[in-house]
Amino acid sequence: MSGIDDLEPALVHHVVNTLGWPGLRPLQEEAIGPLLAGDDAIxxxxxxxxxTEAASFPLLSKMVQQKWSGTSVLYVCPLKALLNNLLPRLETYTSWLGRTAALWHGDVTSGARKRxxxxxxxxxLTTPESLEAMLVSANVDHTSFFSGLRTVVVDEVHxxxxxxxxxxxxxxLERLQRVVGRPIQRVGLSxxxxxxxxxxLWLQGSGAGKQPSAVVAPHLANPKPETSAAASPAPADIQLDYVGSVDNAATMIAALHRGxxxxxxxxxxxxxxxxxxxLRAKGVTTFLSHASLSVDERRRAEQAFAEARDCVIVSTSTLELGIDVGDLDRVVQIDAPLTVASFLQRLGRTGRRPGTSRNCLFLAxxxxxxxxxxxxxxxxxxGWVEPVIAPPEPRHIVAQQLLALCLQEPQVGDRLWQEWWNGLGPFGQSTEPIxxxxxxxxxxDQDGGLLFIGPEAERRFGHRHFMNLTAVFxxxxxxxxxxxxxxxxxxxxxxxxxxxxGPRRLLLAGRSWQVTYIDWKRKRCFVEPIDGGGRAKWSGAGLDFGISFELTRAVREVLLGxxxxxxxxxxxxxxxxxxREHFMDEVHPGGTVIIRGSGGYVRWWTWAGHxxxxxxxxxxAEVAVPAQQINDCWIRLREDLSPDDWKGASAAAPDHLCLPEVDERAVKGLKFADALPPRLAESTLARRLADLESAAQVLSEPVRFVMRPG
Structure with missing residues (x-):
């Protein structure tokens, strides 16, 4: 069995003497064998x-032992900030062996790219968008640059x-594999x-079931389906409180855990x-992080927070993934994240110091x-955590990839495109109508059996060298x-x-600003600081999938006691x-409830999720109110609904489940939807809005009618 002795001796020397580690952790030890063997792995x-060390140590050893040259390892992350954070570590590890690491993403200067x-x-270290930009760029000889590629590490693969x-x-990755001319080892970290x-299997893509593979998870002993030991309630200090307002939340955070x-x-x-x-108004040293703050603003906040002691950083999910914010004492969660997986990421930010435990204070x-x-x-x-499931039928991504391939290659045969994705699921026969x-x-454009970028793609996506084509959202x-x-x-x-x-005021970076000038053409506004009164607002993006069936059903359990x-x-x-008193009639342990209220409205309390x-x-549709706003807990039914009407409509429903209606505005919000036939764009969204399995389960449950007095 492989172990630390199979790593490059110079690397082991630095692990022991430079890092001062007495040995490797179980994951790091167990990953050595599969990765040295070239297996795909999670x-x-x-x-x-x-x-990071579990992946990089065996790959660096293999790099030296097999004399890999050129760029042999890609390290792909979902966030540029995470890449920035990882670079110093990987530069250190590569330097021990006379090797190098570098960063390539949208914020990297042209000078650094030339070097x-x-x-x-x-x-x-890069992002998928930057990888594709390299493939389609006239300034990058991708065949030469990626010729030495052996392995791709995908961090935060979930x-x-x-x-x-x-x-x-x-x-x-499939296109890269074809450029390289050999299978590329794929390693996911999660x-x-x-x-x-x-x-x-998903990460392996077209190689699923064909390449040797391994899940390396020493903390999982007899894992159950949809259960992860990362989710098991290991010792943690978790408290749930109700504060009732943002003001009260600020008061609590300011008063608790000072220092x-x-x-x-x-x-x-x-x-x-x-x-x-x-929090700032209460004298608390406070920093902010979210996607609409400038890169410099976020970096300043994260650096200052990492170096400070008695302070708070308030963040969206931007700091959920593995960005290092220093020696953290406490995590506070306002209300609840949408998933258990998100909570686990956030909880895992604490308890890293010896003698400390994981902790999280929920303020509702x-x-x-x-x-x-x-x-x-x-x-x-x-011990439950959501299974990670790829969105079904990504037809708009297929359209985007076809366009990107025609940018990448000077000539693409009108049938040859099928070979570039090696039979990857969505790129099969169903691609023909696209x-x-x-x-x-x-x-x-099509000419002589070849495909080329056409004028409509130039018009819609050609701005700034087709940069808009490489961004999926x-x-x-x-x-x-x-x-x-x-x-x-x-x-x-x-x-x-x-x-x-009166004056127009904004709230941004935790401060109020007065707008002094708006440049409508260039979409810029200029501001000066003021003492207060600013407002913050951002429109949502994408579809609202609401809360899952499992979490909504757990709400029902809580209401039942x-x-x-x-x-x-x-x-x-x-x-x-x-x-519990408020929802007393809306929950029943024996099934779901249909309630006719005093105003004549009828609601079916399914507790099934959006x-x-x-x-x-x-x-x-024959008994539901048409074009209603869908929520997680109930569905509006016709006001004249009778128990017999319900019995007739629901009896046949389990065998004839339908995909949800799709709003035209939602289709317009799907990037590259215009590059699809309208019916395929609608079908793509409808399939993603559906939960057929949970809907069938709800229909199988008894229904209780409640008639409230008028």
């Missing part, structure tokens, strides 16, 4: 479990696999997944801004926040906010256009009791 460990092209680093960036990454075997470093997670940028401003701002937190903690306490649509609508339009020449961040344009009395096995404050217990409810509303 390395699983809780946050701060040493996954990389002139002297290829052994390890290149963050890719759960959305379209994952399909984009897999498609780019802290929190409920289905590691399926995730490994300690606290990381506070919020579920929206607006809430980050509001809480940050209130309202009843929904309290119930959501209690439900999430119920599922966490059972190719026809692209040709018929001018996105691609469409961001809502935002205005850049500047104080003089200093960029602060970006804000929603509606804050600059809505009617107001179950408590999570964590420390509940007296306030939390009081407001949970009030919530996607299952959308599926049920479409399936039961």
């Amino acid at each position: 390395l699983l460990a809780p946050t701060a479990g040493g996954k 990389i092209l002139a002297a290829r680093p052994d390890i290149l 963050a890719f696999a759960g959305d379209d960036r994952g399909w984009h990454l897999l498609a780019v 802290a929190t997944v409920g289905n590691p075997d399926e995730l490994l 300690e470093k606290r990381l506070v997670f919020c579920e929206s940028r607006r809430l980050v801004e509001e809480l940050g401003e209130k 701002l309202d009843r929904d926040g309290l119930l959501g937190a209690a439900a999430l903690l119920m599922q966490w306490s059972r 190719v026809r649509h692209l040709v018929d609508n001018g996105y691609l 469409t961001a809502p339009p935002q205005f850049t906010v500047l104080q003089g020449r200093k960029e602060i961040g970006r804000t929603d344009p509606s804050l600059l256009t809505e009617r107001i009395d 179950a408590n999570p096995p964590v420390d509940l404050t007296a306030r939390a217990e009081k407001y949970l009791a009030e919530a 996607r299952a409810n959308a599926t049920l509303a479409a399936t039961l």
Whole structure:
């Protein structure tokens, strides 16, 4: 069996003498054999479990032992900030062996890129978007640059696999593999997944089941389906409190754990801004991090937070992944994250110092926040974590990849494109109508059996050397906010256009600003600092998938009397009791409930989650109110509904489940949707909005009718 003795001796010397490690952790030890053998692998460990070293030490050893040359390892991350954070570590490890590591992403200067092209680093840290930009760039000889490529390490692989960036990454890896002319070893790193075997098969792409592979997870002893030991309730100090408002949350955070470093997670940028401003008003040293702050603003905040002691950083999920923010004491969660996996990432930020334990304080701002937190903690306490499932039918990514391939290659045969993705699932026979649509609508030109970029693709995506083609998501339009020449961040344009009395004020980076000038053409606004009164707002992007079936059902359990096995404050217990009384009629242990209210409205309380409810509303269209706003807990039914009507409609429903209706605006929000036939774009979204399995389960449950007095 392989172990530390199989690593390059010079590397082992530095592990022992430079790092001062007495030995390797179990994950690092167990990863050596599969990675040295060239197996594809998923390395699983809780946050701060040493996954980067578990991947890099065997690969660096193999690099030296097999005399790899050029850029032989790609290290792919979902966030540029995570890459920036990892670079110094990987530069240190490569330097021990006379090797190099370098960074390539959207913020890297053209000078640094030229140096990389002139002297290829052994390890290149990058994003999928930057990889594709290299493949399509006229300035990069991709055949030469990637000729030595042997292995791709995908950090935080679950963050890719759960959305379209994952399909984009897999498609780019297949194209890279064809450029290189040999299979590329794929290694995924993850802290929190409920289905590691399926995730490994996904990561292998066209090589699934053909290449040797291994899940390396020494902390998993007899893992159950959809259960991860990273999720098991290992010793942790978890408290759930109800505070009722952002003001009260700020008061609590300011008063508790003074002298300690606290990381506070919020579920929206607006809430980050509001809480940050209130904490500063209370004299707390406060930093902010979210996606609409400028890169410089975020870096300053993260660096200052890492170096400070008695302080708070308020963040969205931008600091959820493995970015190092120093020696953290406490995590505070406002309301609840959308998934157990997110909670695990956040909880894992603490307890890294010897003698400390993982901890998280939940502060609920309202009843929904309290119930959501209690439900999430119920599922966490059972060792449950969401399985990572790739979004079905990524047809828009197929369209994008066809266009990108025609940019990459000077000549693409009108049949040869099939070979570039090696039979990867979405790129099979179902791609034919997409190719026809692209040709018929001018996105691609066809001549002599070859495909070329067409005028419509030039018009829609050709700006700045087709940069817009390599980004999978469409961001809502935002205005850049500047104080003089200093960029602060970006804000929603509606804050600059809505009617107001008096001066226009923004809240950004935890401070209030007065707008002095708006440059509409260049989408910029200039501001000066003021004492208060600013507002923060950002429009949401993408589809609303709401809360999952499992978490919504856990809310129902809480309402039926179950408590999570964590420390509940007296306030939390009081407001949970009030919530149970409020929803007394809407929950029933024996099944679901249909209630006709005093106003004549009829609601079916399914407690099934957003996607299952959308599926049920479409399936039961003859008795459901049309075009209703879908939520996680209930569906509106016709006011004249009788028990017999219900019995007739629901009896046949399990055998005729329907995909949800899709709003035209949602289709427009799907990037590259215009490059698809309309019916395929709608079908793609409808499939993603559906939860057929959970809908069928709800239909199989008994239904109780409640008629409230008028």
